Amino acid sequence: MFIQQIYTGCLAQASYYIESNGEAVIIDPIREPEPYLNLAKARNAKIKYVFETHFHADFVSGHIDIADRTGANIVFGPHAKPAYPAYIARHKEFFNVGNCTIQLLHTPGHTIESSCFLLYDENKIAKAVFTGDTLFVGDVGRPDLMSGNKTKTELASMLYDSLNEVIMQIDDDVLVYPGHGAGSACGKNLGIERYSTIGEQKKLNYALQPISREDFINAVTENLTTPPSYFFKDASINMIGYKSFDDVIQQNHVALSVEKFCDFISKGCLVLDTRNAEVFANGFIKGSLHIGLKGDFAPWAGTLIDLDKELILITEPGYEMETITRLARIGYEKVAGFLEGGFATWENAVMPVDVIENIDADDFFFLNDSLEYSIIDVRRYSEAKSENIKRALIIPLENIMNQIKEFDKEKKYVLFCKGGYRSMIAASALRAHGINNLTNVSGGIEKIKKYNPELISA
Numbered sequence: 090m091f092i093q094q095i096y097t098g099c100l101a102q103a104s105y106y107i108e109s110n111g112e113a114v115i116i117d118p119i120r121e122p123e124p125y126l127n128l129a130k131a132r133n134a135k136i137k138y139v140f141e142t143h144f145h146a147d148f149v150s151g152h153i154d155i156a157d158r159t160g161a162n163i164v165f166g167p168h169a170k171p172a173y174p175a176y177i178a179r180h181k182e183f184f185n186v187g188n189c190t191i192q193l194l195h196t197p198g199h200t201i202e203s204s205c206f207l208l209y210d211e212n213k214i215a216k217a218v219f220t221g222d223t224l225f226v227g228d229v230g231r232p233d234l235m236s237g238n239k240t241k242t243e244l245a246s247m248l249y250d251s252l253n254e255v256i257m258q259i260d261d262d263v264l265v266y267p268g269h270g271a272g273s274a275c276g277k278n279l280g281i282e283r284y285s286t287i288g289e290q291k292k293l294n295y296a297l298q299p300i301s302r303e304d305f306i307n308a309v310t311e312n313l314t315t316p317p318s319y320f321f322k323d324a325s326i327n328m329i330g331y332k333s334f335d336d337v338i339q340q341n342h343v344a345l346s347v348e349k350f351c352d353f354i355s356k357g358c359l360v361l362d363t364r365n366a367e368v369f370a371n372g373f374i375k376g377s378l379h380i381g382l383k384g385d386f387a388p389w390a391g392t393l394i395d396l397d398k399e400l401i402l403i404t405e406p407g408y409e410m411e412t413i414t415r416l417a418r419i420g421y422e423k424v425a426g427f428l429e430g431g432f433a434t435w436e437n438a439v440m441p442v443d444v445i446e447n448i449d450a451d452d453f454f455f456l457n458d459s460l461e462y463s464i465i466d467v468r469r470y471s472e473a474k475s476e477n478i479k480r481a482l483i484i485p486l487e488n489i490m491n492q493i494k495e496f497d498k499e500k501k502y503v504l505f506c507k508g509g510y511r512s513m514i515a516a517s518a519l520r521a522h523g524i525n526n527l528t529n530v531s532g533g534i535e536k537i538k539k540y541n542p543e544l545i546s547a
Contacts, residue, residue: 142221198248
C-alpha cells in the first residue's frame with residue numbers, strides 16, 4: 090500500500106494518491122491532471138477511481154479530466170447531483186483497490202454530500218481516513234456555504250451528528266488526512282500540521298469535545314468571515330462541469346505585443362500584475378491590480394476579481410504559465426494573454442508608468458506621528474485583536490472593494506498588514522480607483538513592532 094499527499098500551498102489544499110497492487114485512487118485532485126497521471130505512470134499503476142469528498146468551493150477539481158483520460162470512475166457520496174457521469178455511493182459502501190479496501194462514510198455538515206474515505210489494508214485493518222472538509226487538524230469545515238439550501242445552523246447540526254456518530258467511532262490510531270491546512274478559508278483556524286490521528290483530534294480539536302449540540306453549533310458558526318464570492322461559483326463549476334485544463338491553458342497562454350496589450354486595456358480588460366510587491370511599487374501600468382504570485386495568490390484573486398472579468402497579465406518573465414495555471418485552478422478562464430517580455434517590454438516602449446510610495450517600517454514612526462496621514466490596517470479583525478497600531482482604522486482586504494467609496498481622494502493614507510503582501514494589494518486597488526495619496530509599509534506590523542514597539546497596542 091502506497092499513500093502520497095500532494096499539497097498545493099497556494100490553496101492550502103491536500104489531494105491524495107493511494108495505490109495497491111497496481112491500482113490507484115485519487116482523492117480531491119486539483120485542476121491540472123498531470124501530477125496524478127505522471128505519478129501513476131511512474132509507478133506503473135492504473136487509476137481506478139477518483140473520489141470527491143464534496144463539491145469543492147475553493148478550487149476547481151481535476152476529477153473530470155482525470156476520468157476522461159484514464160477511464161476512472163468518479164465517485165461522490167449521497168445527495169450529490171453532478172451534471173456529468175459519476176457514481177453516487179451509499180453510506181458505508183466499500184470499494185476494492187488492489188489488495189486494499191476503501192469505505193465511503195457519509196458525513197454531511199460542511200455540505201450535504203460531504204463524505205470521508207476510510208482506508209483498510211490487506212488485513213482489513215483501518216489505517217487512514219481522508220476527511221476532506223469534514224475534519225481538519227484542529228478544526229472542522231465551515232457550515233455556512235448554504236449547501237442544498239440548508240442554513241448554516243442546519244448544516245452545523247448535521248456536522249455535529251457526523252462527527253459524533255461517524256468520525257468519533259473510528260479507532261484512535263487511524264491517521265487523519267484532511268483536505269486543507271493552515272491558511273484555507275474553508276475553516277476558521279486550521280492547524281499547521283498536514284495530518285494527525287483520530288486520537289489526537291479527540292484530545293485537541295475543539296469540535297470533538299463532549300459538548301451539547303447547541304454549544305457545538307454556536308462554536309462552529311461564531312466569528313465566521315464572509316466566504317469569498319468565488320466559492321459559490323467554483324462549487325457550481327464542480328457540479329456542472331468545465332472545459333478541459335489543456336484547452337484552457339492553450340486558450341489563455343497567449344503572448345501579446347505592447348500594441349495588442351493596449352488594445353485590450355482600451356476594451357476594459359483588467360491588468361493583473363503578479364510580480365513581487367516591492368518590484369510592483371517601483372513601476373506599474375496605471376490601473377493595474379497587484380496580487381503577488383509568491384503568496385496567497387489564488388484565494389485573493391478569487392476574492393477580489395469576478396470570475397467573468399477578462400484579464401491580461403504582467404508577470405515576471407518565465408512565470409506566465411504558472412500564473413495562468415493558478416488562475417485556472419480557481420475557475421478563471423478569461424485570460425486574453427500576457428505582455429511578452431513582462432514589464433520591461435512596457436518600459437522599453439516608453440509607455441506611462443505609475444508608482445506607489447513604499448516605506449520601510451523604521452520610517453513609519455514619522456508618518457504615524459503626523460495626523461496628516463490616516464493609518465489603515467488591512468488585516469482581518471481577528472488578527473488586529475491581538476496587536477494593532479493605536480490609531481489605525483481596520484478595513485480588511487476582503488472588504489476593500491466594497492469600501493473604496495469611503496476613501497477621500499484628498500486625504501493621505503498609510504497602509505499596512507502583517508508583512509506587506511496584502512497592503513500592497515489594497516494599495517493597488519485604491520490607486521486604480523483614483524486614491525493617489527498612498528504609502529505602503531514594507532514588512533508590515535511585524536517590522537513595525539521590531540523598530541517601534543511603543544506604537545503597538547495589545
